[in-house]
Amino acid sequence: GQNIDQPTEMTATEGAIVQINCTYQTSGFNGLFWYQQHAGEAPTFLSYNVLDGLEEKGRFSSFLSRSKGYSYLLLKELQMKDSASYLCAVRGSNTDKLIFGTGTRLQVFP
Amino acid sequence: DGGITQSPKYLFRKEGQNVTLSCEQNLNHDAMYWYRQDPGQGLRLIYYSQIVNDFQKGDIAEGYSVSREKKESFPLTVTSAQKNPTAFYLCASRFSEAGNTIYFGEGSWLTVV
Numbered sequence: 080g081q082n083i084d085q086p087t088e089m090t091a092t093e094g095a096i097v098q099i100n101c102t103y104q105t106s107g108f109n110g111l112f113w114y115q116q117h118a119g120e121a122p123t124f125l126s127y128n129v130l131d132g133l134e135e136k137g138r139f140s141s142f143l144s145r146s147k148g149y150s151y152l153l154l155k156e157l158q159m160k161d162s163a164s165y166l167c168a169v170r171g172s173n174t175d176k177l178i179f180g181t182g183t184r185l186q187v188f189p
Numbered sequence: 190d191g192g193i194t195q196s197p198k199y200l201f202r203k204e205g206q207n208v209t210l211s212c213e214q215n216l217n218h219d220a221m222y223w224y225r226q227d228p229g230q231g232l233r234l235i236y237y238s239q240i241v242n243d244f245q246k247g248d249i250a251e252g253y254s255v256s257r258e259k260k261e262s263f264p265l266t267v268t269s270a271q272k273n274p275t276a277f278y279l280c281a282s283r284f285s286e287a288g289n290t291i292y293f294g295e296g297s298w299l300t301v302v
Binding site: 121175 | 220222224229230231232233234237239247277279285290291292293294295296
């Protein structure tokens with residue numbers, strides 16, 4: 080079967096660093112995506128990984144290990160506005176289907 | 190402005206009624222999708238379409254129907270056969286080349302009353 084696992088909730092302090100993990104088991108692999116979703120709003124694209132390694136984009140970085148079926152999203156210099164859900168999604172062998180995890184709700188405290 | 194437009198934003202449905210959610214995109218994207226999100230849950234795929242006049246069932250297609258008569262439009266009908274339709278519905282689209290990310294519309298809230 081196909082499965083994507085993320086922690087349900089995480090908390091962190093403003094200015095700190097937080098790492099959100101994602102493990103996946105899918106039929107084939109054609110890329111992993113991270114999205115941010117504020118409550119009641121649509122998800123917005125954060126990052127895309129298809130090869131092993133780290134992709135950095137400002138305060139956000141995403142890492143992928145295909146052999147381990149593992150990714151993480153790293154958020155640095157946390158701000159209050161980073162409080163949101165973070166969704167991990169994998170494109171499997173069918174390149175037109177994107178499978179989402181249940182998301183990790185991150186709360187940033189002052 | 191380019192983007193994906195969903196309407197209505199909020200919709201109330203009486204039991205036994207069919208309702209249609211609109212999704213229009215002017216990004217010239219090939220593929221379009223409908224996802225459902227329940228409170229505190231991830232996104233589940235209802236239907237998707239890779240080209241005009243063709244679409245495929247996703248993981249939870251029962252009780253829903255779609256059409257793709259134009260490249261820019263992909264309406265979703267929630268039929269009376271869908272027993273628990275109250276949810277947040279998200280339309281999305283992308284170019285078909287591998288690696289291209291999916292972009293989402295603003296979403297539509299459907300509530301059964």
